[in-house]
Amino acid sequence: MDIEIGVWGYSQLMAMAAVRYCLGRRTYIVSCCVEWLFVQWENFDEHTKTIIKRDIEEEIKRDDEARDGNHPHLPLGDDCDRLEWLKCRQLWANGNA
Helix, strand or coil, X not given: CCCCCECCEHHXXXXXXXXXXXXXXXXXXXXXXHHHHHHHHHHCCHHHHHHHHHHHHXXXXXXXXXXXXXXXXXXXXCHHHHHHHHHCHHHHHHHCC
């Protein structure tokens, strides 16, 4: 098979997988992932940025709905975790992604 696997895996799949793994988790892994995103963001191609943005925005929406409905399960975890994910919006604010 002639597939080139780069530093982020095939088609940067590992970057997307890392974010998906961290979404909904709690404690240190959320802040570590968000910090990593800020450091690496410019190294991702536009497709990867679009997928990561979509995944995070969808979870924020789900979390908003759960909080509005006083649901016991919060998709983004605790308040401190949610605040970390909300920071990510700075990455694509003003058309950056």
